[in-house]
Amino acid sequence: MKKSELKSYIKKCIQELLSDEDLNEINTTSNIDGYQTPHAFSGTDEDDHKKKMKSKAEVFDYKSTDNKKNNTIKINEGRSLFHLFRDHKDFSPEQKVGVTVREINKLVTEIEKLLTISSRFKSEVNVRNDSLWKTTNRYLLKIDEKIKRISHKIKELR
Secondary structure, three states: OOHHHHHHHHHHHHHHHHHOOOOOOOOOOOOOOOOOOOOOOOOOOHHHHHHHHHHHHHHOOOOOOOOHHHHOOOOOOOOOHHHHHHOOOOOOHHHHHHHHHHHHHHHHHHHHHHHHHHHHHHHHHOOOHHHOOHHHHHHHHHHHHHHHHHHHHHHHHO
8 A cells, every 4th residue: 555545545534533423522541530730721821820829929938020030949958057148148247247136136135025024923923943844944054054155155246
């Protein structure tokens, strides 16, 4: 059989299949389950899709921008906090130290408030030191040591 005869034979077979009234659909999926892709063919345009994705991303504290390079999250795996701090380009060295000291001051103020509340409550309810949990006493010792180290580092910073 020649190539042209084969083509005409295939066309004739397809036409017979298409003219058959019992045939509703031609399918090549072999009865395989469909993929789990809801809204894959919903007909929404690309702008609507971007808006939906942007609103979903912002729920998880991701920010979407028009600049596609800024839409990805940079992974700083293996880099220490010091190196991230040192290499941050938005602030000058003086600004970095100033902002850090300001944040430390806020956190120490919060710690002081919590200690004031705990101390006042302990004295009002008459909680004795020997009735505290063992872990509470251990944590108090650790906090005391940390405060001494912090005090030493503050003296170095001056």
